[in-house]
Amino acid sequence: MRVSAMIAVVTLALAACGGEKTETxxxxxxxxxxxxxxxxxxxxxxxxIQDGAEFKFVPADLTIKAGDVVVFKSVSGGMHNxxxxxxxxxxxxxxxxxxxITNKLGPLASALVNTGEEITISFAGAPVGEYKFTCxxxxxxxxxxxxxxx
Ligand SMILES: [Cu+2]
Numbered sequence: 001m002r003v004s005a006m007i008a009v010v011t012l013a014l015a016a017c018g019g020e021k022t023e024t025x026x027x028x029x030x031x032x033x034x035x036x037x038x039x040x041x042x043x044x045x046x047x048x049i050q051d052g053a054e055f056k057f058v059p060a061d062l063t064i065k066a067g068d069v070v071v072f073k074s075v076s077g078g079m080h081n082x083x084x085x086x087x088x089x090x091x092x093x094x095x096x097x098x099x100x101i102t103n104k105l106g107p108l109a110s111a112l113v114n115t116g117e118e119i120t121i122s123f124a125g126a127p128v129g130e131y132k133f134t135c136x137x138x139x140x141x142x143x144x145x146x147x148x149x150x
Contacts, residue, residue, distance in 0.1 A: 040067075041064075041065065041066075041067035041068035041069055041122075041123070041124065042064070042065070042068045042069070043068070043069045043070075043071060044062060044064055044068060044069070044070050044071070045070075045071050045072075045073055046058065046059065046062060046070055046071070046072045046073070046145065047072075047073050047075045048072055048073065048074045048075060048077070048078070048080040048113075048135065048143075049075045049076050049077065050076045050077020051076075053141075054141070055077055055080075055135065055138035055141045055142075055143040056143055057072075057135070057143065057144070057145035059145075060144065060145045060146065061145070061146050061148075062145070062146070062147050062148070063147075063148045063150060064123060064147060064148070064149055064150070065123075065149065065150055066123055066124070066125065066126050066127075066128065066149050066150075067122075067123065067124050067125075068122075068123050068149075069120060069121070069122045069123065070120075070121050070123065070147060071118050071119070071120050071121075072110075072113075072118065072119040072120075072121070073117075073118045074113045074114060074115050074116065074117050074118070075115065076115055077115070077138075078112075078113060078114040078115040078116075078117070079112040079113065079114055079137055080112065080113055080135045080137065080138065080143075081105060081109060081110045081111060081112045081113065081119070081135055081136050081137065082101075082109070082110045082119055082121065082133050082135065082145075083105075083108060083109040083110070083133055083134050083135065083136045083139070084097055084108040084109070084131055084132070084133045085108070085132050085133065085134070086107070086108055088130070088131070088132035089108075089129070089130070089131045089132065090126075090127040090128065090129030090130070090131070090149075091127070092127050093126055093127045093129070093131070094107075094108065096123075096125050096126050096127070097121070097126070097131070100121045100122050100123070100124070100126075101119075101121060102120075103119075105136070109136065112136075112137065123147075123149055126149050127149070128149050128150060129148070129149060130146055130147070130148050130149075131146065131147045131148070131149065132144070132145070132146050133145050133146070133147070
């Protein structure tokens with residue numbers, strides 16, 4: 001109802017100025033666009049855990065949607081980090097991931113975090129596919145994980 005009322009106003013304005021100023025119409029329609037819901041993805045938590053001699057991401061296999069955010073939380077056994085494998089992520093995703101990791105150890109690698117600290121990675125604009133990663137300090141202990149972006 002509100003939108004059709006605005007269209008009516010825009011149409012009247014257009015008629016009033018004889019259709020010469022199309023720029024005015026574009027400016028008037030802007031508030032309708034901002035009425036749309038903001039794009040916010042779901043936030044998922046992946047815990048980084050030491051369980052005896054075992055080091056693991058929990059869950060180690062997570063499916064998300066592009067635009068979602070993953071918070072990697074160091075619960076025990078730090079230091080941990082998240083290191084994506086350049087040959088095990090979708091084509092074209094490397095620059096997206098590198099930009100999404102704000103505090104970096106190196107390419108596709110987050111800084112190390114201690115127990116109680118977090119690494120937040122947004123998958124906004126991330127291509128669909130599988131993203132495999134490890135924790136550098138515990139790579140030899142099979143601390144691996146996978147995120148599938150749908
Ligand atoms: Cu680790």
